[in-house]
Amino acid sequence: MDASNIIRFLNELRANNNKNWFDANRKWYEDVKSDFFEFSKKLIIGVSKFDSRINNPDIKDCTYRINRDIRFSNDKSPYKTHFGTFICPQGKKSGFGGYYFHIEPQGGDYLGNHLMAVGAYCPEKDELESIRTEIYDNPEKFIHALKQAKGFTFDESAKLKKNPKSYPADFKYIEYLKYKNYCIEKVLSEKDLQDPNLLEILLDNYKSAHAFNEIINKSIEYIKENA
Numbered sequence: 001m002d003a004s005n006i007i008r009f010l011n012e013l014r015a016n017n018n019k020n021w022f023d024a025n026r027k028w029y030e031d032v033k034s035d036f037f038e039f040s041k042k043l044i045i046g047v048s049k050f051d052s053r054i055n056n057p058d059i060k061d062c063t064y065r066i067n068r069d070i071r072f073s074n075d076k077s078p079y080k081t082h083f084g085t086f087i088c089p090q091g092k093k094s095g096f097g098g099y100y101f102h103i104e105p106q107g108g109d110y111l112g113n114h115l116m117a118v119g120a121y122c123p124e125k126d127e128l129e130s131i132r133t134e135i136y137d138n139p140e141k142f143i144h145a146l147k148q149a150k151g152f153t154f155d156e157s158a159k160l161k162k163n164p165k166s167y168p169a170d171f172k173y174i175e176y177l178k179y180k181n182y183c184i185e186k187v188l189s190e191k192d193l194q195d196p197n198l199l200e201i202l203l204d205n206y207k208s209a210h211a212f213n214e215i216i217n218k219s220i221e222y223i224k225e226n227a
Helices: 003-015 019-024 026-048 125-137 139-148 198-208 210-225
Strands: 083-087 098-103 114-120 182-188
Touching (some): 003 026, 019 026, 125 210
Antiparallel strands (some): 083 098, 098 114
């Protein structure tokens, strides 16, 4: 994957986020999209080798359209200025946790960085409670899985200010029950993206976080099966 070319395109798109520029550069877009999709297909194959829940999903079930939904937004810029791939059971809209890869030049208005992430973003209320209960019932297993995940840290963007009422305040790991997103992440540099071994690096990191993701998905699966 030519990450430098993708980054150049996204930077130019951010500076010229309008239909006229996009139409004039559609060939460039199609080239970088194809490059990113081909890399993403290799990621899918690699992840499926250590996570049996990933059952050969179509690339369209793991990637996103570049057009923004601007119906309810004050920002009427028509295009996203990032690329993302989310590899999870039953596709990106399933609600399950998965493995995310994100390319966005620093300072962008979405996440603002290149990164990799593992877990579930904004799980439903009952799924969130199921995850918290699993952590409370099996804390050492959760902590061990978290320690296995190489250099990942929790997404701190959405967290309760107070302890959740369903659990004792003196629980040793009460801080881990405050999260609204059970998603761990690792920021990537442009140099990281240009590494010739990027695919192997991502897969090695994702594999290290598989146990964490499995805890999340078993908790979500329990709710889905008993709905």
